[in-house]
Amino acid sequence: MKYQGGLPEHNDNISHEHPLKDFLLILLALSLAVLAGIWVAGLLVDRVVDDISPETKARLTRLLAPPLPPARKDAAAREAWLQSQVDALRQCAGIAGPVNVRLVASPQANAVVLPGGTVMVYAGLLEQVKSENGLAFVLAHELSHLVHRDHLRAIGRSLVVIAAATVLTGDGSWAAGVLAPAQHLGETRHSRERESLADARALRILQCRYGHVGGATEFFEALRKQDGDAPALGAFTHYLASHPSMAARIEALQLAMRQAGLRSDQVRPLSLPR
Structure with missing residues (x-):
């Protein structure tokens, strides 16, 4: 009898699925595991940032300050x-260290705070707000980011993404760029939460400074009238945004005022020196 070679009908070591399908399933499972790990690490970053001492926080911010x-x-x-x-406002915010202010010659209506405690005020902001109280709320919002240590959170979470990419590939330079869009979907929600918390604290700072919260929504109302909230783009765009929409911020502030029993009163006109 002539011998004819052949494979057994059932072999657990041989997959009957298409190799591409197996590859995609493995890639999907690995990606989900990595993103879950990044999410958990992000929570740990928040816990560590909350627990570090004021002295350590001061040293870190001095190290990171531009x-x-x-x-x-x-x-x-x-x-x-x-x-x-x-x-x-710094006294009402409970910030013991100095906070420096720089005015930037830019038509952009915005203000940002840098690690180390420098508030950058863009000249366009002074054209957009009409009252001292409205400007004070924007400044109080930036000071709230300092109080909440949001710069350390953002830097820590970015380092988590780079570390995960480096562990996976040995070179985080390109892999971090691949992971960043997926990570951004989670970070935008975290960023919106931090912005909302900063708004809530800014209300308390404004109350401390003026005895009422008049002008708290002025800046957001001006931006909403100027640009609108583009409702046709829907919830998907809102999910991708790092800041809540103007309408959402106004609504949240008005709700917080009602719940805390805060009142609005007459605001001071913005009287800037020449």
């Missing part, structure tokens, strides 16, 4: 006035 931008001679009077406003 060089202080030079003061503008042509805006010295306005910078000094803004500095006095931030100093008064």
